[in-house]
Amino acid sequence: MDLTLKIWRQPSTDEKGKFVDYQVQDISADASFLEMLDVLNEQLVVNDEDPVAFDHDCREGICGACSLYINGRPHGPDKGITTCQMHMRRFKDGETIVIEPWRAKPFPVIKDLMVDRTAFDEIIRAGGYISVGTGGMPDANAIPIPKRDADIAMDAASCIGCGACVAACKNASAMLFVAAKVSQFAMLPQGKVEARERVQNMVSKMDELGFGNCSNTYACEAECPKEISVSHIARMNREFFSSKLISEKEK
């Protein structure tokens, strides 16, 4: 198939960007979306033009490196998959496809379609862990955990940190990302010990980094490639308010 691509080009964080039109021909319906961009880049290199920068690595939906707004939707039109899992058979011959980077203040554009998501790492550093050292741990089966709780923890833990939730949100809120981590640990006995500090520290780091508030539009859940549920946000809110209450009492 032949396609017109409208791609956001921006040389660096501080420079202005703009859309540029490109044509690609003879794209196989079996190619993935990123393989289609590979074809474009080969073409650009051969013609002495600057190839389009975009993040990617595993190309099977798990590393969370790929991103992109495709025709205005994070990770494109299909539900429950990442950009790298989308195939060109989803598009029609002659179509125009608009491709943009994540647009959110805490994720500045580095170049073209590549953005800086280190803010997510900073949130994790603020408390997204259980403070155990290496070695000397009790037997793994010492504390049984109900299967239901372990399954909910796993649902939350399947977040790939791609940032689609932030990109989808009109407030650029990172609530779903933070809630997924808080919720994973809240479901497990190991995570309970530090639960209070964790939720407070992660939430205040999120605010400090300039992520917006959650206004319950649920766009994040709709666009999450791992279909992580907003029920985790509710759980985090409970954790947050009860931790605040306890802190107040202790004052």
Place this chain on the structure above:
Amino acid sequence: MDKLDAKIPQGPLAEKWTNYKAHQNLVNPANKRKLDIIVVGTGLAGASAAASFGELGFNVKAFGIHDSPRRAHSIAAQGGINAAKNYPNDGDSVYRLFYDTIKGGDYRAREANVYRLAEVSNAIIDQCVAQGVPFAREYGGLLDNRSFGGAQVSRTFYARGQTGQQLLLGAYSALSKEIAKGSVKMITRSEMLDLVVVDGRARGIITRDLITGKIERHAAHAVVLATGGYGNVFFLSTNAMTSNGSAAWKAYKKGAFFGNPSFTQIHPTCIPVHGDFQSKLTLMSESLRNDGRIWVPKSKEDAEKIQKGTLNPTDLPEEKRDYYLERRYPAFGNLVPRDVASRAAKERCDAGYGVGSTGLAVYLDFEDAIKRLGRHVIEARYGNLFQMYEKIVDENPYETPMMIYPAVHYTMGGIWVDYELQSTIPGLFVAGEANFSDHGANRLGASALMQGLSDGYFVLPYTIQNYLADQISVAHVGTDSPEFDAAEKSVKEVIDKLLAVKGTDTVDTYHRRLGMIMWNLVGMGRTGEKLKKAIVEIQELRASFWKNVKIPGKNEMVNMELEKALRMTDYLELGELMARDGLLREESCGGHFREEHQTPEGEAMRDDENFSFVGAWEYTGENKEPKLNKEPLHFEFVEVKQRNYK
């Protein structure tokens, strides 16, 4: 030669590691603060090592090419991680895990290392659970296990089909905790381009900032490489796009020996190649072979009709199908180890019985299982894999059999290390897939994750102290020595040289060409003639690359073509060493199959008398033949047998 001293501790197998730990040198807490360690790579092996060093009190600088440690290739591991917990009470033990791994590796790994791996496997599971890794559980709340190839017990722990993701996120959280504490400094989007050796010891690295192109120097008392495997030398593989062999290759050129470079694992169940635009291959988990039956048509005519699309596989009656694994290996059937299954698929396709439009595929059929168990059971077991398959191939595997073909998956070869995971360069340690490791000539499923975490959490934190104990008198190592000057200069020269070529062909065209040579001549069916041809063809391709590659832009910017080109220069040399190693090894073992060395039934024929050694290659200079050193393998605790799966 004493450079190849494996430093295996004395004593009975089961006491070696305990003895080692009891007698090694340690560094006291006050002195740890004065010692710097560089960790290159923060996948499972690197992240677990860096976090553990940080906790101990060392000053750690960790590097990765990704924007976050959470995106390392380890994230993609699906199936699970082995441990000898024996929770199901089905007869597992440390010895059995050790034995299965040694046998699975076709007796080309070191006994003492493999035993230690099995010994620490249980602590890994305890560690991960304490970190909050949500492993699968049974209704009673205890951990669940499943079985994998090459074992008769259920010892594989898993987190849905995302075990690597959950383990890496566990290690990443431990690392994040240390970064927050200040004991580890994490430098992301930074690629190591050379190793710096001062007075015979590893003392630092040269890196390139992948955003600005800035070339930087970093010094330390010791350097740990945990940069993963080099399967992408074949261009198409199940590895992530940026997985590479460069850091290991740079270490090799600075004096670290390269162990068994030709030992490559070709995984039997991957989605077949379907077009020249393709950038990578996707694994379909080994677990599918529990319920799927593998077949091709019995007659070539039927195979041709299927290839042309004039015959539907579901219309081919049972008696016209050849379930070749069940036919050849009645005892193990569809569950033979990976190397055996891959070779058998290739044999059928080469003989003209393959399916799919290219003829390079075989069927993995769930029809019987669906009839026997019902579709809902199959859906519960493999639903996500079936969905992934359908997305890529656009066919419904519940209705028409899956097509699969072997693909490059893992490299058992890597930098040679001794029992302490130290290379032949003092102060350079290598962990995870990057070392030549514990898997011999064939790795069993679910044991790479185990090895990466064993190296990082439980081995290096001890062994590196044995080295650092006498380094406390060395002040913080500076970066202004002539060795750093020279290394930085040579890195810059290579970059300038690459950018100056201004030829006509892109890096990817060269990578595809190299991949074809490697796959056809250094792949599953190797011969002396093919390997010699590969050496010549790779040399020619290398010469052509340096004359004709086209890289746009400059160094001082995000330049992914330059990044790929730098990795490509190393693949073009590493590929040749792989061919040389395969050529020398006049035997078949594990994933290394020399067609000249097979039994009349077409099985691999080992030659223990002449080849029971690790081939450790030594760099001798630009365009000079490398030198082979041999570390003999001694088997004191297991009986070496021909593997038999019939």
